[in-house]
Amino acid sequence: MKKKLIASTSEHFKTIFQHEPEALFLSPGRINIIGEHVDYNDGFVLPAAINKYICFAVSKSNSDECTLVAKDLNESYKFNWKDDLKPIDKMWVNYILGVLQQLKERGLPLEGFTIVFSSTIPMGAGLSSSAALECGFGYALNKLFSFHLTKEDLAKIGQKSEHTFVGVKCGIMDQFASVFGKKNKVIKLDCTTLDYEYHKADFKKYSLLLLDSNVKHTHLTSGYNTRRQEVEEGLAIIKNQFPLVKSFRDCTENQLEKLRDALGEILFKRCHFVVNEIRRVNEAVAALDKNDFEKLGQLMYETHDGLSKEYEVSCEEIDFLVASVRHEKSVLGARMMGGGFGGCSLNLVEKGTEDALITKISEAYLKEFGLTLSAYKIKISKGTTNV
Template structure:
């Protein structure tokens, strides 16, 4: 799949520009094992890059003109990099222009560039194709023009691009995981300080199966913003009573229970989820370090329960997917992944059982909702990188 992506992207570049690319780069999507909605709550997350990629075939142009070709969309955008850069009504272009704008703000001198990109990251499935596009483009420009940016700076530039040119106030996790990923390693990331450490994630007799509900409810942006407001309000109440609590990391369940009446039902549930999810991330790392995958799976189920019942960001369709596999002995863990209100469930399943399981759940899901499921079997892969092999054209 990776070799085919590299070959077809390179061939398309040659057919458009009449010469082979100078270089080819891969930028991966990501999963998050556990630690949902913690990136804006001073928590830890446990993401990893995966073997689904955006491939960039590139060369420096002899002029100041830039040509961006989205192969999968059959769309092209041309501009002069010296001109003032502003957001457009083409969303895929904005992810890239946002990165270029960040570099111009830092007074980097660039040249024109020709790029063809193509992807195996499914759109809208919560696998962060947007972060892969932003960070991949930033990485390409950094390498081609010897800008001297660190991986951390590239991730932060990608995040700022999304804030300014796309209008999504995302956390840092997606960009960080895409750039910093390592094969068979998850990243325990402190989203506040960006301190991080790698932990082995060779799942032995289990594999990661993503089941895509193929629904995306419109509550995502409004629900996301509302949750942020609710947890901020809850934390302010906690801090008034317990001044030593600077962030949710300092808060314990007993303090919440003491304040349950003052917080009220909704704020209590939201804060209760956050405090327990921070604990679960630390327990998940402990389980991974000991190859205790059953304990990890149990934590995944607990996270989903919290996301659904306390944080209220799941939906009927994804709840169905997780509830269904609870009774399947070959599945040891499952939960909603991503911002919520649709998207994928992430499942830890016995190797070799994936096809039969997917068939069984697909049939039940179609009978319930009349919607076809998609599935993606993923492996944990390395982060954004240049393809070293010689490009054959």
Template sequence: MKKKLVQLVTTSFKEKFNAEPAHIFLSPGRINIIGEHVDYNDGFVLPAAINKYVCFAVSETENGECNLYAKDLDESYSFNLNDDIKPVEQMWVNFFLGVLYQLKERGFAMKGFNISFSSTVPMGAGLSSSAAVECGFGYALNKIFNLGLTKQDIALIGQKAEHTFVGVNCGIMDQFASVFGKKNHVIKLDCNTLEYEYHKADFKDYALLLLDSKVKHTHLTSGYNDRRNEVEKGLAILKEHYPEVKTFRDLNEEQVTAVKEQLGDVIYRRCLFVVREIQRVLDAVAALEDQDFVKLGELMYKTHDGLSKNYEVSCEEIDFLVDAVRNDENVIGSRMMGGGFGGCSINLVKKEAVDGLIERVSKEYKEKYNITLKAYKVKVAKGTTIYKEQHAGI
């Protein structure tokens, strides 16, 4: 798959620019094993890069001329490096311009470039195709023009590009996972300090399977903003009762429950989810260290139930996908992944049962919603990188 993607992008670059590309880069999408909606609540997350990539073929130009070609859309965009850089109508272009704007602001000396790119990271499935584009592009410019950026710089530049040019106020997890990914390892990331550690994630007899509901309900943004407001209110009330508390990390379930009446039903359930989810990430790390995948799976189900009932960011279709595998002996864990209101469920499935499961759930889902389910078998992969074989006759 990787070779095929590299070949496709190399060929498209040759056709577009009438030359061989000087460099090939790969930037992965990501999954999050557990730790949902805690990146903005002072918690920990447990993401990993996956073997779905955005591939870039790149060469520099001499005259400041910059040409971008999106192979999958068959769309081009050209500008000069010395132009004022502002967001444009073509949304995909803003992922590039946002990163370039950050680099220009920092005063880096660069030349122009030709880029052709294509992706196997599914759009809109919650696998962070946008972070893969931002980080891959930042990584490429850093390598080609010797900018001296660290991996953390690249992730933060990608995040800021998303805030300023794309208009999505995302946390740091997606970009961090894309850049820092390590094969067969998950990253325990502290979203406050950006301290991180790797934990081995060789799932042995189990495979990671994503089931894409193919739905995206429109209240993702409004629902997300509402949740942020609700937990902020909740934390303020909890701090009044417990002056020593600075963040949700300092609280336990009993403390939240003791203030239930003052919080009110909705805010109580939101805060309860956050405190439990922060603990679940720590429990999941311990389960991975012990290679206790059954325990990890149980935590995933608990996360889903919390997201669905207490945080209320799931939707009927995703609940259906989780419930469809809940009593299947070949599935040890399943949950909604990402912001919610659609997207994918992430499942831990016995390797030999994957194809049969896809067939069964696809049929049931089609009968219920008349939607064709998409399934992605993924592996934990390494982060953004230069593709080593770009001159090996591909």
């Protein structure tokens, strides 16, 4: 599939521009094994790059003109990089313009370029196709024009592009995982300091399977903003009562219990989830280091229950997908992945049982909701790279 993507992107470039591209790059999507909604709560996350990619075919244009071609959308956009860059009404263009603006602001020696890109990352499934687009584009120009930017620079540029040109106040996890990914490794990332360490993620006789609900409920953004507000409010109450607590990392379940009345039911639930999720990430890392996949699976189920019942960011379709596999012997663990209110469930399953499981759950899902399930078998891959 990767070879096919590279070949078709390169061929498309040749058809349009009548010459071979100077360089080809691959930028992956990502999953997060565990550590959901803690990136903005001083927690740790455990992402990894996956073998779904955007491929970029790139050349210098030998002028100030730039041409962007989105092969899958059959759309293109031309502009002069010296012009005043502003967001436009094509969202995919804004991810790229935002990165270019960051490069301009750094005073880097830019030139015009031509670029064709194509993707195998499913859109809207919570696999961070946007981060792959930003970081892959930044990486391509970094190599093409020898800017000597670091991987961390590229991740931050991608994040800032999304803040400024797309209007999404995302954390750094998606961009970081896309750039820093390594084959068969997860990244334990401290979202506050950007300190990180790699841990092996060789699942032996198990594999990772994504079940895509193919739903995205509209309250993702409003729900996300509300949760951020609630946990900030909760943390302020905790800090007021326990001055030594600087962040949720320092907070214990015992302290929360003492403040149950002061917090009220909703804030208590939100904070209880965050404190436990930070603990679960550390336990998941220990389980991976010991190849204790049963423990990892159990933690995934616990995370899902927390996201569904305490943080309340799941939805009935995703809850159904997780409940449907909970008693399957071949499944060690499953949980909602991403911001919530739709998207995918991440499943840790016994190798060789995936197809039978997909068939069984797809039939049940269709019967329950009248919706078709999409399924993706994934592997943990390396981050953004030259081809």
